[in-house]
Amino acid sequence: MKKLVLSIVVLFSVFSFAQTPEALFAKANNFYKNGNYSKAIDTYLSIEKQGLQSDVLYYNIGNSYYKLNKVAPSIYYYEKALKINPANEDVISNLAFAKRMTIDVIEELPKTFLQRFTANVIQKYTFDTWAIIAVSTSFLAALLFLFYYFSSGTKIKLLLFNTSILALFILAISTFFAFKNYDIVKNTKMAIIFTDKVEVKNAPTTTSDDAFELHEGTKVQILDELDNWKKIKLADGKIGWIAKRNLKEI
Structure with a gap:
């Protein structure tokens, strides 16, 4: 009897491991196409539990929650997708639709030129992308310099010299952007409110006055x-304290 039970456990384990992320993703997609959004979410989340992540996976999870009119989870996963790929236009578009379901209307504070440049240029791509650009241009600069060194024509040497300088400039800029982006991502923590309604406090105690x-x-x-409190800031500059059970960090 023990051998039979052991055999069943082994077979079940083998079957479980046979469900590759690709197979699970295809299965979840079929659930979504057939309108079974709850099962689609469960299957997508089983992929996430394996430690795998991608903007496409999070985008699909966000879409599934959106179909079920679950505001917080849909926005949460769209934001996670953008954290991986800030340039994903489909995610940006669907996130805009999801935000229309929220109740709070928060007007952002006017941004300085530097803040706009950071958001629209430096954070347009991930630090990994900027790092790839930096490495690629470093190889290009080295190659151009070698051509410049071994070439004999004056005009060719001048052209190669100028383009190698340009490549070095792009290398410096992309390296700076990569480090700046990494610093922003590392030191900026964002979260989504998951409670239907919550009072934000002036201090990290339940007896303190409500702020908003x-x-x-x-x-x-x-x-x-x-302790169990998070100090938060809104896009309009308001600051307060909230119990951490009411939000989920992106």
């Missing part, structure tokens, strides 16, 4: 943490 009210799906920045 937030609803599910609202994106906040985490500034600090104390």
Whole structure:
């Protein structure tokens, strides 16, 4: 009897491991196409539990939650997708639709030129992408310099010299952008409110005065943490404390 039970366990384990991420992804896609969004979510999440992540996976999870009118989870996964690939236009578009389901209307503070440049240029791509550009241009600069060194024509040497200088300039800029982007991602913590309605406090205690009210799906920045409280900041500059059970960090 013990041998039979052991055999069943082994067979079940083999079957479980046979479900590759690709097979699970295809299975989840079929659930989604057939309108079975709950099963699609469960299957997509089983892929995430394996430690795998991609903007496409998170985009599909966000779409599934959106179909079920679940505001906070859909925005949360769209934001996670953008964290991996900020240039994904499909995610940007669907996130805009999902945000229309939120209750809170928060007007962003006017941004300085530097802040706009950072958001629209430096954060347009991930630090990995900027690093790839930096490495590629370093090889290009070295190659151009070699051509310049061994060439004999004056005009060719001048052209190669100028293009190698340009490549070095792009190398320096992309390296700076890569480090700047990494620093922003590492030191900026964002979260999504997951509670239907929550009162934000002036201090990290339940007895402190209410500062303002937030609803599910609202994106906040985490500034600090104390015990079971998070200090948050909104896009309009408002600051307060909220119990960490009410939000989920992106």
